[in-house]
Amino acid sequence: MSSGTRLAIAIVTAAVLFFIFSGTIGVLFWSDLTDAEKQVLVPLISPRAGLIIAMVATGGAVVAMIIKALFESYDVLPARLAETAHLIVTTEPGRRLDEEGPGGVRELARVVNQLAEHRQVLQSDVEAQIRAGRESVEEEKNRLAALMSELTQSVVVCNLDGRILLYNNRARQQFRAMSDAPAVAGGGELIGLGRSIYTVFERGLISHALETLQTGLRKDVAQPVSNFVTTTRSGQLLRAQMAPVLSSRDVDERHLTGFILMLDNITRTFEAESRRDLLLHGATEGNRAALANIRAAVEMLDYDDLDPAMRERFVGVIKDEVQGMGKRLEEAAENFADTLKTRWPMEEMLGSDFVSAARGRIEASVGLPVKLEDVDGSLWLRLDSFSLLQALTYLASRLSDEFEIREVRLRLSEAGKMAHLDLIWSGQAMSTETVMNWELEPMQIGKESSPLTIRDVVERHDGEMWLEREKTRHRAFFRLLLPRAVPQDASETEQYLRGESRPEYYDFDLFKASENEHSLDDRLLSELRFTVFDTETTGLNPSEGDEIIQIGASRIVNGKLLKTESFEQLVDPKRELAKESAQIHGITEDMLVGQPDIDAVLPAFHAFAEDTVLVAHNAAFDMRFLQMKEERTGVKFDQPVLDTLLLSPLIHPNQESHRLEAIAERMGVHIVGRHTALGDAIVTGEVFLKMIPLLAEKGIRTLREAREAAEKTYYARVKY
Amino acid sequence: MANKVLIADDEVNIVISLEFLMKREGFDVSVAKDGEEAVEKIRSERPDLVLLDVMMPKKTGFEVCQEVRADAELGGMKILMLTAKGRDTEMAKGMALGADAYMTKPFSTKELVSEVKKLLGIAG
Numbered sequence: 022m023s024s025g026t027r028l029a030i031a032i033v034t035a036a037v038l039f040f041i042f043s044g045t046i047g048v049l050f051w052s053d054l055t056d057a058e059k060q061v062l063v064p065l066i067s068p069r070a071g072l073i074i075a076m077v078a079t080g081g082a083v084v085a086m087i088i089k090a091l092f093e094s095y096d097v098l099p100a101r102l103a104e105t106a107h108l109i110v111t112t113e114p115g116r117r118l119d120e121e122g123p124g125g126v127r128e129l130a131r132v133v134n135q136l137a138e139h140r141q142v143l144q145s146d147v148e149a150q151i152r153a154g155r156e157s158v159e160e161e162k163n164r165l166a167a168l169m170s171e172l173t174q175s176v177v178v179c180n181l182d183g184r185i186l187l188y189n190n191r192a193r194q195q196f197r198a199m200s201d202a203p204a205v206a207g208g209g210e211l212i213g214l215g216r217s218i219y220t221v222f223e224r225g226l227i228s229h230a231l232e233t234l235q236t237g238l239r240k241d242v243a244q245p246v247s248n249f250v251t252t253t254r255s256g257q258l259l260r261a262q263m264a265p266v267l268s269s270r271d272v273d274e275r276h277l278t279g280f281i282l283m284l285d286n287i288t289r290t291f292e293a294e295s296r297r298d299l300l301l302h303g304a305t306e307g308n309r310a311a312l313a314n315i316r317a318a319v320e321m322l323d324y325d326d327l328d329p330a331m332r333e334r335f336v337g338v339i340k341d342e343v344q345g346m347g348k349r350l351e352e353a354a355e356n357f358a359d360t361l362k363t364r365w366p367m368e369e370m371l372g373s374d375f376v377s378a379a380r381g382r383i384e385a386s387v388g389l390p391v392k393l394e395d396v397d398g399s400l401w402l403r404l405d406s407f408s409l410l411q412a413l414t415y416l417a418s419r420l421s422d423e424f425e426i427r428e429v430r431l432r433l434s435e436a437g438k439m440a441h442l443d444l445i446w447s448g449q450a451m452s453t454e455t456v457m458n459w460e461l462e463p464m465q466i467g468k469e470s471s472p473l474t475i476r477d478v479v480e481r482h483d484g485e486m487w488l489e490r491e492k493t494r495h496r497a498f499f500r501l502l503l504p505r506a507v508p509q510d511a512s513e514t515e516q517y518l519r520g521e522s523r524p525e526y527y528d529f530d531l532f533k534a535s536e537n538e539h540s541l542d543d544r545l546l547s548e549l550r551f552t553v554f555d556t557e558t559t560g561l562n563p564s565e566g567d568e569i570i571q572i573g574a575s576r577i578v579n580g581k582l583l584k585t586e587s588f589e590q591l592v593d594p595k596r597e598l599a600k601e602s603a604q605i606h607g608i609t610e611d612m613l614v615g616q617p618d619i620d621a622v623l624p625a626f627h628a629f630a631e632d633t634v635l636v637a638h639n640a641a642f643d644m645r646f647l648q649m650k651e652e653r654t655g656v657k658f659d660q661p662v663l664d665t666l667l668l669s670p671l672i673h674p675n676q677e678s679h680r681l682e683a684i685a686e687r688m689g690v691h692i693v694g695r696h697t698a699l700g701d702a703i704v705t706g707e708v709f710l711k712m713i714p715l716l717a718e719k720g721i722r723t724l725r726e727a728r729e730a731a732e733k734t735y736y737a738r739v740k741y
Numbered sequence: 742m743a744n745k746v747l748i749a750d751d752e753v754n755i756v757i758s759l760e761f762l763m764k765r766e767g768f769d770v771s772v773a774k775d776g777e778e779a780v781e782k783i784r785s786e787r788p789d790l791v792l793l794d795v796m797m798p799k800k801t802g803f804e805v806c807q808e809v810r811a812d813a814e815l816g817g818m819k820i821l822m823l824t825a826k827g828r829d830t831e832m833a834k835g836m837a838l839g840a841d842a843y844m845t846k847p848f849s850t851k852e853l854v855s856e857v858k859k860l861l862g863i864a865g
Contacts, residue, residue: 306796306825306826307825309825309826309845309846309847310752310755310796310825310846312846312847313755313823313825313846313847313848314752314754314755314758315847316847316848316849316850317755317758317759317762317847317850318754318757318758320758320849320850320851321758321761321762321850324765326765331761334757335757335758338754338757338758341754342754
């Protein structure tokens with residue numbers, strides 16, 4: 022019943038009651054009068070009947086007004102206050118009641134306001150604490166990720182399903198070395214958030230190691246670890262150490278929630294060690310046998326009754342064995358020297374840094390001015406800077422002492438895999454014998470002496486040294502041939518550039534991810550893994566011979582676009598490229614020379630996209646190109662596909678354009694690098710991520726729902 | 742009757758000395774140049790003692806030792822293993838496979854002779 026109806030009923034009832042009351046009083050009064058009195062009154066009243074009725078009516082009106090006022094105060098006002106209070110509880114915690122009306126009601130409103138105030142303060146406190154907590158967790162995660170990325174050991178953290186939820190830069194590099202197609206996929210098909218570690222390691226190996234950990238945990242071992250060595254598909258030898266990730270909740274019972282793998286590629290160490298073992302083996306056993314033969318023969322020579330022929334034979338044995346031992350020793354020495362050389366701690370140093378260090382050193386300890394001449398600033402050297410500095414200083418000091426040289430110059434230049442480091446001076450060159458002496462005498466600079474000779478130092482660097490003359494300029498120089506260091510891997514630096522503000526190498530939410538709970542079709546879009554991709558092609562018709570010239574792709578895991586885990590590869594189409602097509606994608610024929618062909622790229626891309634749902638804009642186009650190659654490459658893309666072109670009309674049915682640019686603009690996605698395959702794939706990915714919650718609003722939450730809805734738009738479009 | 746001794750070793754340079762040494766001690770000596778020949782000669786000549794080198798072609802000393810010990814008819818024969826491998830583990834293996842004694846090269850010929858005599862129960 023509305024308050025209006027209630028008010029009407031109350032007023033009518035009150036008026037009726039008032040009239041009944043007035044009427045009753047009138048009737049009682051009238052019946053109490055004697056006839057004589059009635060006779061007197063009638064003439065008095067009858068002319069004033071109108072007045073009496075008016076008075077009664079006024080009385081009724083007054084009653085009605087009083088009722089209305091009371092109703093306002095005690096029904097309408099509390100109801101309005103209640104509504105406002107409800108708003109405070111639900112949506113507007115900052116709203117307050119008007120403190121009005123009669124005393125009791127006003128007091129109630131005041132108390133309610135106080136409660137609301139209290140509640141608001143508490144709420145904002147809790148929110149602030151939650152925010153602070155979240156920030157500190159986020160900060161800790163970032164710090165951990167930053168720390169991990171700096172480690173020189175490769176680390177991979179997985180949940181119990183074997184899904185990778187953290188890895189560092191080093192691991193990424195190591196996995197690249199393990200990749201079957203390092204040039205194309207760069208190991209990205211092996212390592213990535215949410216990818217399965219079982220593509221790299223056998224399931225049995227991991228589960229065995231996990232069992233070892235579990236056993237350790239049950240036996241209350243303080244820090245259970247398990248170790249294993251395994252070979253990878255590409256024949257690399259890996260040593261892995263596995264440590265548990267324990268649940269942080271139960272303090273009493275240690276509960277395994279995942280594991281950490283620390284990996285070492287020991288292929289090269291192992292080779293060196295087995296070579297050393299072989300040497301050691303040859304040196305001990307080979308010589309033991311020979312020594313036995315000699316010793317026996319020598320002891321036979323002691324017998325007096327030995328006839329001369331026999332004696333001759335024993336002496337022959339001794340000679341033979343001694344010769345054999347000598348030879349073995351020589352071989353061992355030679356091989357050992359090789360392994361020793363590899364173990365000599367060499368450092369990689371920017372050549373120009375070394376040259377300036379040498380300049381300072383010579384000027385300080387010999388007192389000879391040094392000038393720099395043509396120092397190649399891009400050269401990296403592999404050297405033992407300490408002994409090499411000594412060598413240069415020693416040479417300079419002898420030049421200064423014995424030939425009164427006033428100034429030397431240093432020059433550094435490239436020489437194929439080696440580098441030339443020249444110590445130049447003006448004037449006469451010394452004789453070859455003198456050079457030889459300098460080379461072979463232990464180095465002595467002032468009071469500082471070294472057991473090493475120049476030749477030792479040069480040999481340790483696997484280098485050479487000689488004297489050359491520049492007759493035209495009346496100069497001579499010592500030339501040191503030194504090994505260059507391999508330049509820093511270009512791809513490593515590239516990763517840093519791409520890494521943007523924070524590394525995307527971890528996703529701890531994956532700890533919670535549960536597998537196989539639903540079939541792919543029934544899982545929420547927000548929890549699926551996607552590969553967003555795009556291709557650039559020579560033209561529009563694969564059936565008429567148009568080919569893919571670039572594939573770009575990125576991954577979406579746990580609702581995040583992982584730009585660092587991207588795939589970008591140019592493809593040699595093995596056919597001519599129409600000139601005008603370069604205006605669209607900016608790819609010229611020159612760029613495609615030497616690129617792998619589709620037969621090499623498609624398997625790598627397939628591995629990259631394994632286990633994910635494919636997403637593309639106008640996917641039908643790209644899929645046709647992929648499917649044309651299925652038969653030839655044997656690579657089949659049979660995973661589910663979502664198309665942003667078909668999903669867009671579900672969200673914005675009244676928009677005319679569903680081109681990628683138009684959607685991106687509507688969704689507020691900033692476009693960079695369009696019309697490269699990777700650029701478009703990333704835009705598609707960002708658009709798709711924004712679509713997921715909007716689709717959910719329309720009741721499209723699972724993969725099945727998205728596919729079915731997209732199908733409808735597709736058919737809708739076809740009908741037009 | 743003189744004791745029969747078989748020398749099984751592929752290295753001529755040690756066989757020369759061992760043969761001289763054993764003959765000088767008055768033993769009846771024969772020589773095998775590899776593991777297979779050693780097994781054959783053990784079966785045909787029934788020596789009282791074998792000086793068995795571990796590293797031999799065709800069959801190693803370990804294999805010969807195991808084969809011989811599996812044959813009950815050859816029960817009383819003594820086996821003295823000689824090896825250039827100095828590791829304790831190999832010595833343990835040799836003894837476990839049934840060798841009566843084990844000497845590591847280089848050995849003293851005097852000690853070898855006294856070990857042979859001890860195994861054959863000849864008072865030295």
